[in-house]
Amino acid sequence: MISLERVSKTYGTGPRAVQALSDIDLQVPKGTIHGVIGLSGAGKSTLIRCVNLLERPTTGRVIVDGAELTAMSASDLRQARHQCGMIFQHFNLLTNRTVFDNVALPLELMRESRRTIRERVMPLLEMTGLTDKRHQYPAQLSGGQKQRVAIARALASRPKVLLCDEATSALDPQTTTSILALLQEINQQLGLTILLITHEMEVVKSICHRVGLISGGRLVEEADVGDFFTAPGTQLGREFLNDFLKLEAPRELVERLDAESGQNSHPVVRLTFSGDSVSTPLISRLAREHGVDVSILQAKVESIQGRTLGLMIAELIGSETQTRQALATLKSFDLHVEVLGHVQRTD
Ligand SMILES: Nc1ncnc2c1ncn2[C@@H]1O[C@H](COP(=O)(O)OP(=O)(O)OP(=O)(O)O)[C@@H](O)[C@H]1O
Ligand SMILES: [Mg+2]
Incomplete structure (x- = not known):
């Protein structure tokens, strides 16, 4: 038209x-x-x-x-x-x-x-x-x-x-x-x-x-x-989306985030789930298959034009090898994975 x-x-x-x-x-x-x-x-x-x-x-x-x-x-x-x-x-x-x-x-x-x-x-x-x-x-x-x-x-x-x-x-x-x-x-x-x-x-x-x-x-x-x-x-599209969803990692965590991974640090990730992956029991799989614990820091679900969109900010807790494998598993699913940074383990 x-x-x-x-x-x-x-x-x-x-x-x-x-x-x-x-x-x-x-x-x-x-x-x-x-x-x-x-x-x-x-x-x-x-x-x-x-x-x-x-x-x-x-x-x-x-x-x-x-x-x-x-x-x-x-x-x-x-x-x-x-x-x-x-x-x-x-x-x-x-x-x-x-x-x-x-x-x-x-x-x-x-x-x-x-x-x-x-x-x-x-x-x-x-x-x-x-x-x-x-x-x-x-x-x-x-x-x-x-x-x-x-x-x-x-x-x-x-x-x-x-x-x-x-x-x-x-x-x-x-x-x-x-x-x-x-x-x-x-x-x-x-x-x-x-x-x-x-x-x-x-x-x-x-x-x-x-x-x-x-x-x-x-x-x-x-x-x-x-x-x-x-x-x-695009990056600008992600900025509009993040601004709209207002799902940001807690400030005290952001201040502790390090761009580099290390022996004693865990990745903090933002996961965006859509469609089928919303219902996939991913978190229990990460624990079962990789021995990685997932600590959920923030989560939100939105319905957009009949589609479900889930968001989560989570810390993946495990050894460097375990968390690397867990990230690879996450990326193989129909979801968007963004590593926000790494935090030093406190345990
Ligand atoms: N009549 C005009 N003469 C000269 N420059 C103009 C004129 N109208 C717009 N511009 C310029 O063109 C560009 C785009 O302006 P436009 O008004 O289309 O933006 P916009 O996206 O609608 O912005 P806003 O959200 O503020 O309304 C700007 O750099 C603006 O300064
Ligand atoms: Mg205008």
Whole structure:
């Protein structure tokens, strides 16, 4: 439904030029919710604004629903933009218009009749839970309600694609959950394709099917959400995941960690289990087959897109040979093993 081919964007020229996007290839199939996550300044807003040509890419092609936007005349592009609804972090509502009139605005611009406008706007207000707010002004609404108005407005022209630029970043966690639930409902009921950008893993975890990771204007990693959360392919992906899971070794242990192994030290490992390995009785096997005791320091289980993800930080206690063999056994399973360091034995 959305296809970006080798899209690059440079702001400005000469020595002050900023290369915001480099060679982005991105495919978003019809009916899916695709997230793009990245740190501040990574190029997320530029990327999403290039999809409806609010920013024109410096090079590359943008294709939405089979039509190449980057090759269109200005008037064709105005028409084609109706296929792309967009919502923003700060809602961008018109303060001097009521809720109804904000939602009606795109239809007025399309010169629809008053009757058509009413017929379209009322069901959208119903869907977004705003029917009884239709005569109110944005200043009278909460952040969540304002974003609902923005969503209804974005859907007024019956787009095939909804672009969301940090749509929940200005909202509290509970309101975020309700807005994400609404986006998911819209995706499922209307079959709308959603491209959303965010810096929050929680948003990706809650509703996205696939996710891309952007850094320095490049798409450095792309995966199904279940795969991304179980085994990110890049260091930045692992940092996002660790930050989200907040599973860190206790500070007093980290201070004692040594990068090198030694005669009298034990490895401390972070294990990420997914799929079948969650239920494998690994720990008893390490004890039985290698004589290694496992001291669990922290553990957590998450369910992501129907898949179970387990995490554990543990100390492997045994001789150097025993723990080396135990690590080899662990690595032969379907799990991610990271040696955080070594601690001196205290026994
Ligand atoms: N209109 C502009 N003119 C010049 N440089 C710009 C412009 N817009 C963005 N940039 C630069 O392009 C880069 C990417 O910016 P962008 O706004 O796309 O990042 P972002 O990932 O959306 O960041 P944030 O999470 O803070 O919103 C940054 O270095 C930014 O300073
Ligand atoms: Mg941005």
